Amino acid sequence: MDTNQKVREQISAFADGELDDSQVDTILASLRRDESHQDWELYHRIGDVLRSDDMAAVSLRPDFTARMAARLEQEPIIIAPVTSSSTSKSNWKLAGKRWGLPGVAAAVAIASLAFVNMQNFVGGTDTGTDVSSQTVTAQVPEGVLLRDARIDDYLFAHQRFSPSLYSTAQYARAATFEADSNK
């Protein structure tokens, strides 16, 4: 069997969350090879499009795949109310997407639930124990709490640039957002 073909199938399966744990490590390693990375992105694009209701009425051109692949090579679109293409200078390489790892769904769910109830807020997701001492009550007038487990991502990204006195203890998290599979 063609190895590339096999890898491609595995990537596709991984994108759909169908691999089991033992296969995940192998696939993460292969994902780090550039071409596999492109496949990864492509599968997600395709998946998004297929799942999107908006696209239901749109028929894909024959060279869609090629064009999409080419498009993926370009920089992302600038965020603005008026869409304009612009070269974004950011070039983070995302590999080892921990959010996609099997089993993380449970962790993410737990984090979401924890947010709903501030009393049990489980702060750090990667290391350390949580001291269940009294949490400082928030002076937050509007009561609705965020249920978003992406909070940690924002915190990481913020702490990366904050000149906070505590950055030494915090940037450890920011810098490992890619590789840290603890979540």
Add this chain to the structure above:
Amino acid sequence: MLARPHSKQIQTSDLTMPRTLASGFVIVLSALIVICPAKAQSPATTADKQDAQMWLKKIQSAAQKQNFAGTFVYQQGTHIRTSRIAHRLEGKDEIEKLEILDGKPREYIRNNDEIVCYVPETKTLLIERRGGRDVFPALLASNPVALTEYYDVRKGGTARVAGHEAQAIILEPKDNFRYGYLLWADKVTGLLLRAQTLNEKKEVVEQITFTQISIGNVDKSRVKPSFKSTKGWRIENATMSQAEASGWRVKSVPPGFKKIREVRRVVSDAAPPIAVDKTNAHVPLSRREVLQMVFSDGLAAISVFVEPGMENRKEGSVQQGAMNITGKRHGDFWLTIVGEVPYVAIKQVANSVEYQSR
């Protein structure tokens, strides 16, 4: 004779003057100091403030110039983490090793501004270039004198911290857009041994402290990686370039906060599940581009994240230790504002985000 309640600031005069004879005088003195903070300052207090500023400079330089090794604990809200650090000055170069002692092993070797992160379980080296020497136990990249515009900087008492005699420095915010800080610096070297963030109610919401530290004489081996060989490890570069001005801006940034960064990144994540699925069903990944603007007053920072609003997100706020986080909709976009500042500052930023096409 009835004594009036003391003003909030504790003046040394209150403590030393005998009450019976001089209560009247004490009251007048306190009142003077409260009403005319600048003008009625005695020469001793001004010198005291300059001394406090000098301590900040000393703290900054000690982190770069001292050799030290120790263990410290960081606490933010209910989260706590221990780490080990060793710092050596080799000629003009700073070498620093940081190990996270809780959870999965992580190690960071810093060579001036370049940091290599060792991730043993995936055999990865993550290389990152970091601007500014503004991490504990360093103080901040900004000018301590500039800080005094927004913080009242003064000396506190002395205390024994992590086995060393330490000088307390108080940074009291001059408005309610920022928190206060208590710092303890080693009396001999100026090295920062402990820092605490205090909220409006003077409660400690965040802190970092050495539990054990030895200053001077750090062996070379203590700043070397723990791994015998990293041959065959994967190397990744986590670089992010400054984004060109996006057109997004914050109209009413709290006083003293200046934009220090604007970056754009592409993020992948799993859509948050509604309930815990027993089969751990995998959810599809989605990608989005997020703009981040960072504003800082030198000590604290506020990040504004802008991204296309896609699915149903609930507006609201949450607090974790010193961090306040707010999410809100802005037209077709979703804003997330994060900062180690009081909620009132976050709210002001959140309500004044706007886009100006050029």
